[in-house]
Amino acid sequence: MIEVEGLTKRYGATVAVSDISFQVQKGEILGFLGPNGAGKTTTMRVITGFLTPSEGSARVAGVDVVEKPLEAKRHLGYLPENPPVYPEMKVREYLTFVARIKGVARGEIKKRVEEVAEKCAVTDVQNRQIGKLSKGYRQRVGLAQALVHDPDVLVLDEPTAGLDPKQIIETRDLIRGLAGRHTIILSTHILPEVSKTCQRVLVINQGKVVAEGTPDELTRRLQGYETVLVTAEGPAPEIMDRLQQVGGVNLVEPREAADSRVTFEVHAEKGQDVRADLARAVVESGWKLFELKTSGLSLEDIFLKLTTKDLSEEPAAAHAAAVQ
Amino acid sequence: MRNILAIAGKELRAYFYSPIAYLVMAFYTVLCGFFFYSFVATYQMESFRMQAMGGGMGAPPMNLNEYIIRPLFEGVLSVILLLLIPLITMRLYAEEKRAGTIELLATSPVTDGQIILGKFLGALSLFAVLVLLTFVYIGTLFVYGNPSFKPLLATALGYFLFGGALMSIGMWISTFTKNQIIAAGVSFAVLLLLYVVDWVSSYSFSTVGRVLAYIGVTTHFDNFAKGVIDLRDVVYYVSVIVLGLFLTARSVEALKGRAG
């Protein structure tokens, strides 16, 4: 439903997002996890057509967002980081306006507005000015806005930011209820958030994808190992076998192959430095070793960075994560 | 068209939700009324004097268009617009950028052109209210004398085009900032420049002078104020409007590269 390929976005000299690729299947909820400045918002803005990519492409429901922006936008509902509301408008009036510009058929507008107001629990404030509502209500009006034309794809940028714990739980439930019918990407910098709402997680840091998987897979993986990247020249399957046999190595995954060189991601037991052994294994087998390095920031480091923030915000959730 | 109207309607309503529309209208009504009254008073004194001086009843009445309408539009209203148009256009893009609602518009299935035209139309509608107010005053002239109707229409058209031209430039400037005050200030400065640029031309008869005279927004208002429609003036104002809309579109397009 959503396909992003080789997406890069530069702001002048700063690279906000660098060569990101991923796909989201129909009905799936994908979580975008990353610290501040990781490039979550930037990626979402490209998908929604608010920004043009510097390189690469994004497709929504099979439609390229740069080549056919209008058609792509018809499939999209978007809740930006700050709900895009007009403070002077009343809730109902605002949703009606959005329905109009989103292309909802004239006869359907009233019905759709009532439906989404109901769904997002803003019916009781529908005649109040948006500027006078609490943050939680404004956020829900923002969500209602994203849903009003019943889009196939929902892009939600930190939908629970700034809400109180009760509202967070309600919003998560609401989003989970939307999956299936809608394909959803949501961003957050809170780890428990993704494990509670998302089926699949993409961890990004400094504009790059550093991990991908189901919340379970990720938690299992971060239960502890060291990651080493090995680049060698030789027959890939044999190198892989050989590396696997090195003491302390749990898993070897091919990462990329260029010319005759292959790069493997080697996961080793926590606390063990297997680098010397890996080097010996490669060289003694007669292959050429080109590079050997520990992977920049380990998943755990990233998660640590991400979750530290959460401790103060959501004690219960953080506790749950710690128990896992 | 439906999208354009939806956006125009939203803009117009936004004016009336904020104090801006009322402020602009009150300011305009008072100033316009004051100057209109003083021109009418002068006119009455003058025509009394003319009659007393001897023409008697036989003298032709002074021309209302020449003595009231022209100085009103050319000397006063055009200056007032210089002040008021920036107040009307300042929020068009600056406020959307500040509030983040630009993300809603830009990710909806509407084209930039539709958004721009919608906004322009919305702002123009508020200006139309001002034009209407002016003509309520002018309508009272029909009580005093008999102003000719056709030149009046020409003046109205010219005034509308003049305001539209200032507006499209103001809208363009509003795309550059999130701050309405800055948008208004810069717009005023730019419009003032366009307003006075032809003064320079009276000191120099070179090509530069003629070009400056051509660029000046007031040069082309002269004929309209006299009640004459010259196609060249119409072309000038329409070109400025189109140029302003085009520059706005360019600027909005550039935002997609960097999301200012």
Ligand SMILES: Nc1ncnc2c1ncn2[C@@H]1O[C@H](COP(=O)(O)OP(=O)(O)OP(=O)(O)O)[C@@H](O)[C@H]1O
């Ligand atoms: N308009 C801009 N001009 C220049 N740099 C920008 C702009 N917008 C974002 N950046 C930079 O791009 C990088 C990615 O920013 P982005 O907003 O996508 O991060 P994020 O993951 O959404 O972070 P957060 O969790 O704080 O919302 C940051 O380093 C940021 O400083």
Ligand SMILES: [Mg+2]
């Ligand atoms: Mg962000």
